[in-house]
Each structure stands twice: as structure tokens, then as C-alpha cells.
Amino acid sequence: MSLRFSLMGPVRAWRDEEEIELGPRQQRAVLAALLLNNGIRLSNDQLVSMVWDHPTPSAVMALRTYVYKIRKTLPELNLKSRDGGYTVRAEIVDDCRGEPLEGLRSAYFDAQRVRLGDYRLKAREDCLERELDVLELQKHVAAFPLRERPRALLMRALYLEGRQGEALDHFHRARALLNEELGLEPGPELRKVHALILKGDLTPPRRPEQLLPDLIDFTGRVEEIAQALRTLPGAVGITGMRGSGKTALATRIGHLVRGRFPDGQIFVRGGDVAGELLRAVGVENPVGDKAALWRETARGRRFLVVVDDVQDAAAVRDLATPGSAMILTSVHRLNELPGVTWLKTAGLAEREARDFFRKVLGPVRADAEPGQAEVLLERLSRLPGPIRVMGGKLSSRPHWTTGMVLLQMERESKLDGVIPSDCAAMFAPLIAAEEQLSDPERHMLMCFARQDAEVIDSHHAAEMSGADPGEIELVLESLTGVHLIEPLVLGRYRLPHFVRLYFGRRTAALTT
Known part of the structure; x- marks a missing residue:
């Protein structure tokens, strides 16, 4: 859920796209004083002097009443008394309205109106430039x-x-x-x-519309979406193993907020990110410091930027600009990037996985074998990518049952370990992931799979692999970083069923 405010005109607030009633004038004045000092603690005395030119002894009590009502109206602000004062951190937008702080009267607000006058003109001219x-x-x-x-x-x-x-x-x-x-x-x-x-060289301003199409069967991720909407227009990062739906989630979030970024939406997949951003807004053949040129080009504008499959932090460092938003997806969580709120995608929740399977296959066939469907979803670790592939496979075989697919998977696992062509799409995320593994990492996953163990500790891993315990910790943490194993407690890890299934076949292929 997204909360945003405007001070250009009457003080206004919206929760998602619905405007919120903010109460009487003095209550809005208290809120405006807090918003004008976004992120700064204000004492009771400071707030009273901002809102009232000639406060009476009852002003402090009135202030506390207004703060209480603001809390009830806007709980997302987390407006609590700290060290004898109040602080808010909020998203404030420019909506090209009339006189700043309309209807609020005090010496403080009069002075702020002068300060905001040029800012209002710039905001209005930014709107005129877009239109x-x-x-x-x-x-x-x-x-x-x-x-x-x-x-x-x-x-x-x-x-x-x-x-x-x-x-x-x-x-x-x-x-x-x-x-x-x-x-x-x-x-x-x-x-x-x-x-x-x-x-004759003047061309219309380019407004990129590059978001991928939203998926009509997108399912779940409610908490992750809510957290992203609270964070934007700050930077949001989405991390998870391949096939976990990072790109689909980034796309869904992008479509939900695209109206808040009137200068356009840009989608970049890895590579020369700064160069691609510049080309998207009409800067052809950029040279020199592309990140600096992008920041200059994007200054005063509001873009939504989605960078998919970021390989390293350097590709996106220094590209954030005020007013614009950036959504990153990466197998690795890039902790060295400042100011990014990271979300993690893994398998869907049980109910969400069932709902998604029903959307892909159709409710009649999915519901015909609920037990078998649960087994299949567990084997796929409830990952959206593999579920889509297997649901599509069943859809193309109208006379097959879910039980038949499970039986085929069992038979194939006992063959020579070669992945059949019609299963390659299902295992594509792990095939791509394996290409990036070191030999010790690959060996460790095959040891896990050979033992058919879901949970294993670092000591057992050292015994299986024959490696030094110190080296094993590094290998396990590296595999955790790309989400092929999941840390439980210190020294213990879980191997997702789908990863175990794939590397079990790879082990069979190498021992045949």
C-alpha cells in the first residue's frame, strides 16, 4: 500500500489512488509542518510556533489531539513521540496544483510559501514540458x-x-x-x-513505454508487493533463485505504479545499463561518464526504471535520481548498493501455488487430482517458472493426468541422467545456474543430491565432499548467495526439492 502527499495547493494525501480526508484546517497545518520538515524531528514547541502565531496555553493539548487524529488517519506514517518530538518520513509529490499550502495561515507558512513559490513554478513547468x-x-x-x-x-x-x-x-x-x-x-x-x-532538427520528447506486459495469471506475492509500494520511489531490489518469478514480480509492481512516473518507464536487461537508459530517452551514442550524463538528463523528471538480471553492483551504481524509481532484479543480493530495499522471492505459498497451477492448467483438471497436484508442486519447490512449464505440458496433452506426469518423472530419473528435451524448459533455470557454478559448488550440490538429503550440516558436508571444513563454509555460503540452498541455523542448510531433483539427475549422468 502506497501513501503519498502534496503540498502544492491544499495539503492532500492519497493511499494508492484513493484520496484521504485529512480533517480540519489546523490538523492539516500540523501535518504540513511535519511534511515540510520531512525526516527531521520537531519538538512540541517548534510545532506549536509553526502552526500558531500567538499560541494560547491550550495549544500544546490541541497539538497532541491533532497528532493523535493524524495517527489514526495515517497509521503508515508511524508518527510516534520520540525524545519529546515527532518525525515523519513520507513521499511528497508535485501535482502542479495552485498556491502552496493553500488555506494555511501563520508567519511560518507564509515564509514557506515564498520558498515553495519557485519550486511550484518548476513543478508546473515540468508538467508543461511533459504535456x-x-x-x-x-x-x-x-x-x-x-x-x-x-x-x-x-x-x-x-x-x-x-x-x-x-x-x-x-x-x-x-x-x-x-x-x-x-x-x-x-x-x-x-x-x-x-x-x-x-x-529543422527539433524532435518531440521521447517518452519510453518499455515495461514488459503484465501477466494475467500472476499469483501471490502480496506482502512483497506491499513492501515495494511502501518503498517506491526509493530503490527496490528483488533477489531469488532463477525461476522464482523475480522479473514477473518487478513487472507487476511496475504496472501498479506506472501512473506515478509520467516521464515514462524504461526496461533494461543487464549489460550497459547507463547507456541503455540514455538511449531510451533519445541520447544516441552516449560517450564519457554515462552515469553522470544520465543523472543530468533525468534531473527534474520522474522515470520508472526496471533493471532485470543485474550481474554486478557497478552496472547500476550512481544511477538513482530524485523523483525517479528503480526496481532491480538479481540472483545475488547486492548488499554493497546503498539505499536499496531488498525483497526475496522463493517458492509460492501452498495455496498460491495451487491457485497458479489451476490458472495454468485449468481448474477442472487441476482439481481432479488434488493429492497428485500437491506432490507435483512440492517436487517443483512451488517455483512459478517450473509450475508454468509443467502446467503447459499437461495442457498440451489433454488425455494425460497429473499422476502420469509424476510417473514419467520417476521413470526419467532412473534413466542415464540425461534431461529429455521436453523437460529442458522446466530445468532451464537450474541449467543456467549450473553454468555459473565453480567445480567445488557443483560437487557439493551433487553430494547433497546423492544422499537425497533435504537438510544437512556443514560437518556432514565436509565428510561427503572430502574438503576442508573451512573451505566448505565458503562453498555453502556461496551456494546460499545464489539461493540454491537455504540457510536454516548456523551450520545447517536445506536443499530445495527442485534443486535436489535436478542435481540428482546430473549425478546419475556422471556415474552412468
Whole structure:
């Protein structure tokens, strides 16, 4: 669930897309004072002096009453008294409304209105840049005739509507006004737009819409989605083993919040992340410090950036920009990245796995053999990727039962360990994962599988592998880092059934 606020116009708040009633004026004034000092502790005396110019002795009691009501209305703010004061940490958005802090009156709010005035103008002009509406730009230019940025935007809008002559005429009128009023020539932004119009090189701003399609059968992950929505527009990382649905979860979160990022959504899969971000917004063949160029390009804009399958922290370090959001997926949890809230995907919960299997296969066939379906889902460790593959396989064989698939899996496990072609898709996540393993890591998983052990401790692992106990700890922790085994308590680990199934076949292949 996402909570966000606006101070541009009346003080307003939304929970997801639903606006929240914030109560009487003085209660909104207390909330506004806290939001204006986002992340800073304010004492009772400070809050009273901000809200009331001439406070009466009852002001402190009134303040406590308003804080109590704000807590009840907005429990997500976690507004608790600490060290004799209050602190909030909240997402504050620019929604291009009217006068800042509308309706709030005190010397403090009057001073804040002046401070927010330029910020409001910038927020309004950011909106106008996204929309390039000629009529709205003409109104804004008339209201603020000496501001050059909206004049440059108006010239762009006129040119893109095919009104080249009017755009050039507007430049000459702006130049005359600036000379007459200030004795100045047009600034670099106006001159640049003028030159581009003369060359015919002015193009519409690119608004990327690159999110992958949302999956209509997406199931579960309610807690993970709620945590991500609370975190955005901060950075969210999603980690888990291959096949656990990291990309699907990132895509679902992206579609839920895309409306909050009006400058577009960018999807990048590994590689040159900074370069791909720049190309997505129209910067072709970027050179030099691409991360710095991206931050400059994205300044003042709100993008949603999804970077899938991040291989190392360096690829995404220094790419975060204020107002934009970044969702990362990675097999490895990249702890060296600051300010990232990490979520972990594993197998679905039992009920979620059943629901997903029913969506893929169809409820009639899935419900016909509930016991067999449970066995199959457990063997797949309730991972979304393998469930989709096996459900699709059953769908393509209308006369097969779930029990037949289980029987086939049993027969195949007793063969020479070669993975049949129709099972390769099911095991694709682990085939890809094995390619990244070192020899000691691969050997350890095969030892686990040979013992058919679900839980094993580090001492037993050392005995099985014949390796030094100190080295074994490093190997086990490395396998934990890519989610092929799960840590339970110190020195004890669990091997997921699906991983055990795959490496059991690989062991059979090598011993045949």
C-alpha cells in the first residue's frame, strides 16, 4: 500500500489512488509542518510556533489531539513521540496544483510559501514540458513573461504542431521583451531551441513505454508487493533463485505504479545499463561518464526504471535520481548498493501455488487430482517458472493426468541422467545456474543430491565432499548467495526439492 502527499495547493494525501480526508484546517497545518520538515524531528514547541502565531496555553493539548487524529488517519506514517518530538518520513509529490499550502495561515507558512513559490513554478513547468500543450503554455508565459524556460517550451510546442513561423516569431518577441525590460539577450535554452528550429532538427520528447506486459495469471506475492509500494520511489531490489518469478514480480509492481512516473518507464536487461537508459530517452551514442550524463538528463523528471538480471553492483551504481524509481532484479543480493530495499522471492505459498497451477492448467483438471497436484508442486519447490512449464505440458496433452506426469518423472530419473528435451524448459533455470557454478559448488550440490538429503550440516558436508571444513563454509555460503540452498541455523542448510531433483539427475549422468 502506497501513501503519498502534496503540498502544492491544499495539503492532500492519497493511499494508492484513493484520496484521504485529512480533517480540519489546523490538523492539516500540523501535518504540513511535519511534511515540510520531512525526516527531521520537531519538538512540541517548534510545532506549536509553526502552526500558531500567538499560541494560547491550550495549544500544546490541541497539538497532541491533532497528532493523535493524524495517527489514526495515517497509521503508515508511524508518527510516534520520540525524545519529546515527532518525525515523519513520507513521499511528497508535485501535482502542479495552485498556491502552496493553500488555506494555511501563520508567519511560518507564509515564509514557506515564498520558498515553495519557485519550486511550484518548476513543478508546473515540468508538467508543461511533459504535456507541451500550446494553450496552457501560452497562459503560463502570459503570467510569467520573463521566465525563459516556458517560452522555450512554447516554441517547441508551436514547432511540433507545424507552426514554425509562429515559433520563430515568438523568439523575436521574447528577445525584444528581454532587451527592453532587462537589457539582456535570450539565454542558452531559448537560443538552442531557435537554432534547432532553423535547422529543422527539433524532435518531440521521447517518452519510453518499455515495461514488459503484465501477466494475467500472476499469483501471490502480496506482502512483497506491499513492501515495494511502501518503498517506491526509493530503490527496490528483488533477489531469488532463477525461476522464482523475480522479473514477473518487478513487472507487476511496475504496472501498479506506472501512473506515478509520467516521464515514462524504461526496461533494461543487464549489460550497459547507463547507456541503455540514455538511449531510451533519445541520447544516441552516449560517450564519457554515462552515469553522470544520465543523472543530468533525468534531473527534474520522474522515470520508472526496471533493471532485470543485474550481474554486478557497478552496472547500476550512481544511477538513482530524485523523483525517479528503480526496481532491480538479481540472483545475488547486492548488499554493497546503498539505499536499496531488498525483497526475496522463493517458492509460492501452498495455496498460491495451487491457485497458479489451476490458472495454468485449468481448474477442472487441476482439481481432479488434488493429492497428485500437491506432490507435483512440492517436487517443483512451488517455483512459478517450473509450475508454468509443467502446467503447459499437461495442457498440451489433454488425455494425460497429473499422476502420469509424476510417473514419467520417476521413470526419467532412473534413466542415464540425461534431461529429455521436453523437460529442458522446466530445468532451464537450474541449467543456467549450473553454468555459473565453480567445480567445488557443483560437487557439493551433487553430494547433497546423492544422499537425497533435504537438510544437512556443514560437518556432514565436509565428510561427503572430502574438503576442508573451512573451505566448505565458503562453498555453502556461496551456494546460499545464489539461493540454491537455504540457510536454516548456523551450520545447517536445506536443499530445495527442485534443486535436489535436478542435481540428482546430473549425478546419475556422471556415474552412468
